[in-house]
């Protein structure tokens with residue numbers, strides 16, 4: 199959709215990346231780190247001061263005590279952390295539960311390890327997890343369950359009931375958890391992020407993955423981290439050691455200082471909630487109907503009052519004819535399940551969102567609906 203958006207000069211609300219500037223002080227901190235000569239490899243697990251800052255943060259935020267020396271590894275992005283976690287534990291024939299719609303890297307990362315993704319649809323339109331179905335799909339080959347909260351593409355978040363259901367399923371089994379929490383701070387309406395880090399029994403079976411790029415508006419830096427108990431992190435490091443060995447040094451020095459300022463992450467929920475609300479207020483004038491978004495920087499809209507076309511056809515048409523790109527949610531399902539829903543990214547300047555909605559209004563008026 200991004201290529202199509204570029205070809206037709208459309209406003210790109212498809213791709214999940216901000217179009218506003220990141221924090222200037224971080225750029226200064228990276229420049230300073232480079233000038234101070236921090237341009238060589240760091241420790242394989244990452245710069246210790248950054249790992250300590252993360253340990254301090256998760257203690258403050260989730261009351262989780264993790265060992266920065268043994269349980270945190272800095273990675274070149276969240277996707278890398280996901281791939282490394284899967285590769286470090288999966289064997290041929292293992293089954294991994296994946297809830298769909300799903301971030302696109304999970305299935306290929308499972309398959310490349312000879313393992314088998316077992317897809318479970320989230321229940322439309324609230325995208326809740328059908329835990330009864332999960333119980334049915336568990337087999338002796340189930341090695342892992344992948345969770346993602348706040349969720350891309352739906353904006354759904356895990357709640358305490360989900361955690362309880364998960365606990366009932368995995369306790370007394372050897373099933374592992376991969377918890378993709380790259381949107382951890384982007385959560386709205388006073389909801390709490392149910393990080394797996396809050397639950398010591400679940401954490402003992404989990405890889406929890408994060409992305410600095412997603413939360414601090416620099417997706418192009420590709421910097422993230424994984425937190426896992428010592429016994430799983432040892433496996434993770436066996437893959438990481440011979441893959442990238444370590445992540446980018448100057449960014450790590452900069453982030454170690456930046457994380458000292460709690461306001462930087464404490465204000466993120468309100469910051470993105472204001473964008474979601476602004477976008478939804480504008481979209482209210484159209485025939486697109488919002489589905490609940492409780493976190494992430496995505497908002498789904500049903501277009502069934504506008505068209506019967508498939509998601510992919512309608513998304514292409516909107517890009518070419520209205521000048522606004524979105525992502526068909528069917529692209530996040532292996533079988534292309536089509537509920538007439540598109541994903542829009544609201545991590546954009548207000549002027550971008552305003553122009554996009556004006557274009558959608560003009561298009562709707564042209565269609566005379």
Ligand SMILES: Cc1ncc(COP(=O)(O)O)c(C=O)c1O
Nearest residue numbers: 275276277301350380409411422
């Ligand atoms: C659910 C989810 N996980 C992981 C990532 C990747 O994070 P990174 O850019 O740090 O690799 C994304 C990016 O879109 C995502 O949406």
